[in-house]
Amino acid sequence: MLKIRKANINDIDAIADIEKRCFPAAEAASKSTFESRMNIFINHFYVAEIDGEIVGFVNGFVSDERTIRDEMFEDASLHNESGKYQMIFGLDVLKEHRRKGIGHKLVQTMIEAAKDEGRAGVILTCKNELISYYEGMGFINRGASKSVHGGAVWYDMELIF
Ligand SMILES: CC(C)(COP(=O)(O)OP(=O)(O)OC[C@H]1O[C@@H](n2cnc3c(N)ncnc32)[C@H](O)[C@@H]1OP(=O)(O)O)[C@@H](O)C(=O)NCCC(=O)NCCS
Known part of the structure; x- marks a missing residue:
């Protein structure tokens, strides 16, 4: 289940x-990056479990800034618990469990938590091929991001409540 x-x-x-x-x-965040993120913003990490096995997760900190900067991926201390925007730094689902709606549920959980916490919206960056995936959840594409994370081209996506 x-x-x-x-x-x-x-x-x-x-x-x-x-x-x-x-x-x-x-592009992958290292274990030490996760360690510092979890020490600082564990409240903004959710995992998906099937029968007790973790098969996916979502995480990101909160900020008053409306766009994601590359420094944010590495520097968890930029987290501001009272910030306006919940950011999503990573959404991961193991290959063998994809296309069952798990990614969708993880993002939805972040959105609901952000609403409950009184945030102004949820912000993320994604590659071209996932723009429509996030649009399907209500995000709007704000165009190419300044991010050069991992040498890829990213788009700024936002869902303002
Ligand atoms: C993106 C990701 C999290 C989606 O997780 P998921 O649990 O399979 O997503 P859902 O089941 O909620 O949605 C599946 C839908 O997403 C879309 N989708 C997922 N991955 C896609 C991809 N690589 N390219 C295009 N569409 C994709 C499809 O529309 C699919 O619907 P379909 O099965 O009807 O074709 C997962 O593929 C993943 O972990 N990818 C690698 C890491 C990554 O790129 N993360 C996103 C960072 S922004």
Whole structure:
């Protein structure tokens, strides 16, 4: 059975492993990056579990800035718990569990939490091929991002409540 729950620090090995399997090396966040993110904004990490096995996760911090800068991926100290925008730095679902709606549920969980917390919206960056995926969840494409994360071209997507 699928369950979405808040992450805790014991999930770190599974999270770092899934990240390695889902992203090219230049884009994947390292275990030490996850360690510092979890120390600072564990409340903004959710995992998807099937029968107790973690198969995906979503995470990102909160900021008053309306766009994601590359520094944010590495520097968790830029998190501002009272900020306006919930950012999504990563959405990962293991290949063998894709296309079952898990990614959608993880993003929806972030959106609902951001609403409950009184945020102004949710912000993320994605590659060209996923623009329509996020548009399907209500995000609007604001055009090419300044991000050069991992040497790829990214688009700024936002969902303002
Ligand atoms: C993107 C990702 C999280 C989607 O997770 P998921 O659980 O399969 O997503 P859902 O089941 O909610 O939605 C599936 C739909 O997403 C779309 N989609 C997913 N991945 C896609 C891709 N690479 N290219 C185009 N469309 C894609 C399709 O429309 C698909 O619908 P379909 O099955 O009717 O064709 C997953 O593919 C993943 O982890 N990819 C690698 C990491 C990544 O790129 N993360 C996003 C960073 S912005």
